[in-house]
Amino acid sequence: MLRPQETSSRERVGLNGLWAFALDPGDRGRAEQWWRGPLPDAVEMPVPASFNDVPATRDAHDHVGDVWYQREVRIPAGWAGRRVVLRFDAAAHRAVVWWNDVEVGRHEGGYTPFECDVTEHARPGEIGRLTVVVDNRLEPSTIPPGIVDVLPDGRRRQRYFHDFFNYAGLHRAVWLCATPRSYVRDITVTTEVAGADARVHYRVDVVAGQVAEVVLRDADGAERARGTTAAGTLEVPDATLWRPGHGHLYRLEVRTSGDDADDYALPVGIRDVKVEGDRFLINGEPFYFRGFGKHEDNPVRGKGHDDVHMVHDFALLDWIGANSFRTSHYPYAEEVLEYADRHGIVVIDETPAVGLNFEIAHTLVPGDPPHIWAAIDDTTQAAHLRAIQELVARDKNHPSVVMWSIANEPDSARPEARTYFEPLVRAARAADPSRPVCFAQVQLPPDKDVMSDLFDVICLNRYNGWYIDTGDLVTAERELEAELREWVRLHGKPIIVTEYGADAIAGVRSVAAGTWTEDYQIELLETFHRVFDRVDSVIGEHVWNFADFATGYGVNRADGNKKGVFTRDRRPKAAAFALRRRWHPKED
Ligand code: GCB
Structure with missing residues (x-):
């Protein structure tokens, strides 16, 4: 789907700003048809933003279910005879859209765009009422999956198996666009x-x-x-x-x-990408990935796209000497990829398929989540397929995108995983034969993995010295090296360590380098770097994470995940300077 543009034949009007907004904890809106008039008890809500942290209430932060957005929109008088569409850059996770009293579209999947054609309903020069209901629930059949429990007091509680907060709402731009009919x-x-x-x-x-x-x-x-x-x-x-x-x-x-x-102008970067033996080639030159797994995450606005934060993050990537990042764990705003295209930053582009893993589910959520391969079925797989296809359809023309990551840390040990993933890998290759395909593998010995041979690059998330052999970097170094050499022996493919890192609370220092200190974070990263420098097939290092980020509640999370080398407000921890020395060896 093409990005809205202003050209000689096209116009677009941004619909960002303050919208009327209502939480709907009692599910009244659909029954009472709230799209037919002004939303009851509405407050004002900025778009784009995740709604959760804006009102500063626990109810909004923890809301599970529908939220309603509404505003008036004037169709420009000069648009007679044109095709008119509403374009939502994203609505997390499921949306239905009404123009006045008429439903004009619906979409599931929180990180890819959709359009609603309103040509037949919107009269040029007139004002219409635009209403959107957005449902933030994650279920076994959605990507990412989750479970909604109904508590004895009637409240809902959302459980999910990924380690970032389930921000939701209209967190990307909304547009009104005109094109010719043809x-x-x-x-x-x-x-x-x-x-x-x-x-x-x-x-x-x-x-x-x-x-x-x-x-x-x-x-x-x-x-x-x-x-x-x-x-x-x-x-x-x-x-x-x-x-x-x-x-x-x-x-x-x-x-x-x-x-x-009609007239449309697409930016085009000329380059080619190949995997040959254990090398990753861009224009025939071996490329070494230096950078991060990131998140779209900022105080107050959550996953709301914001150009100020985006440009600042890219400035910090430049300062630290990173040349690449992974869009962990979902497709990022298109503005981010366009920026990466213009500045030569390399991107591994990931679907929102995160949390398809029982072992992790166990550590992340209270209670006893069902066995993941029992809860996940053909409907999940169909949603996953759609997520891959929508990602490729949206991002296929970005030169910065050099590889598709179709999942993060699925359970890749059980035979069901291979059956589930084989058709998805085929579909990704069919959608785009020009780029390699990978998935980010959970810490699992190479002989236990049942599906890495289906992929082009071995991408490993490794937490030796943190979740495994906590505090013991001597063992971590030995085990990591032995494991990487085993991957090389078994597969002979390029390896990117797509996650490694340690939580560090900014300001906590120690000469003895205990866990959660800035000093241990540095020591752990340096331990990994020594190993990477000894294993030739390692062609990339992506630290987890660029910045601290919000997560759900959990006893192993202190106001979110603290593995950032920058704090959530983007101040450098000591590790940022250490990385800068490695990645920019000639600078101070
Ligand atoms: C992982 C996940 C990532 C988590 C990270 C952690 O393996 O891929 O989403 O945030 O570990 O810090 O536990």
């Missing part, structure tokens, strides 16, 4: 590097019309190649490549034919 629905671009030259393969999907021309321009606007068909290959002699640290972008301008022609 319009460009989608563009797919893949690029191939051949010596100094390159090929740009493109496919344009037009609704009710035809492609007139496709023009590839360089950053200075100069035309580099041209086509006149809906699909084809553009030859680009002496191409300037997109590469890590250099986000060079061309523009692919697509125009349709006819009086009411």
Whole structure:
């Protein structure tokens, strides 16, 4: 699905700002048809933001079920005869949308966009009432999965098997967009590097019309190649490549034919990605991933996208010498990928399939969650498949995205895991044959894993010295090295350690380096680095985590997860300086 754009044929109006908002703990809204009039007892809620922490009440923070958003929207008078859609960049996790009294769309999956066509209902020049109900419940059939318990007093309690807070709501931008009736629905671009030259393969999907021309321009606007068909290959002699640290972008301008022609411009980075033996090649050059698993997480706004926080995070990535990150554990806002494209930051793009693991479920939630492979069924798998397809559909054209991660830490030891994942890996490759596919593997000995051979790169989340051999970095170093060498022996594939780290409370120091201190965090990272430097097949290190982040309640979490090398408000812990010395060896 293409991002909304302003072009000669397209307009967009941002619907961000303060909306009317109501929690619906008693499930009254759907029964009473709240979309038919003003929301009862509404408060004001900023969009985009996760709703949970804005009102400063426990009720909002812990709410489980529906929340309602509403605002008035004027359709510009000049939009007569145009196709008009509402575009939600995300609604976590399930949404239904009404324009006045008419339902115009619904979507499940909290991190991918959807559109509602209101052409037939919205009259140019008139004001309409836009109402959205967003349900934040996670169930065994959703991605990510969860369980909702009804307590004896009638309250609901959400359990989930992932280690970050279940922020929800309209936490990304909402748009009102106009296009011609005949319009460009989608563009797919893949690029191939051949010596100094390159090929740009493109496919344009037009609704009710035809492609007139496709023009590839360089950053200075100069035309580099041209086509006149809906699909084809553009030859680009002496191409300037997109590469890590250099986000060079061309523009692919697509125009349709006819009086009411559409026009769309897609940024294109020319690069290719391959796995060869135990190397990860970008434009034929071995690439070493230095960076983090991140989260979209900030005080008050939760997962609400915000350009200030985004640019600041990228500035800190630059300061520390990171060249890449993983969108753990869900697709991030499209603004983030566009920024990474422009600045040459490499991204491993992950689906929201996190928590498909019984052992972890056990440690994260009170009570006794059901065995995960018993609770997870074809419906979960279908939701997971949709999550993969929607991720690829949204992000396939970003040069920064070099690999798909289709899950984080599923239980990959049981035979059911292989049966469940095999078709999903096939589907990911079918959706995008141009990028490698991986999953982030939970701490599990290589001989116990039943599915890593299906994937291109071995991605390991490892907590030696923290969850395992806590406090004993000598054993951690020995065991980690032995394990990595075993992965090399069994698979001969490139290895990225996609998570390693220790919780550290900022300001807690110790000469004896006890757990939870800033000093132990550094020692643990340095222990891992010594091992990485000895094992040749390790082609990447992503520290867990970039910054401290909010989690659900838990006795092993102190006001959230503290494995950040920055605090939640982005102040560096001592580990940030240590990483900077490793990743920027020439600077202080
Ligand atoms: C993991 C998970 C991550 C957690 C982390 C931790 O393995 O992938 O989501 O936050 O461990 O700190 O426990």
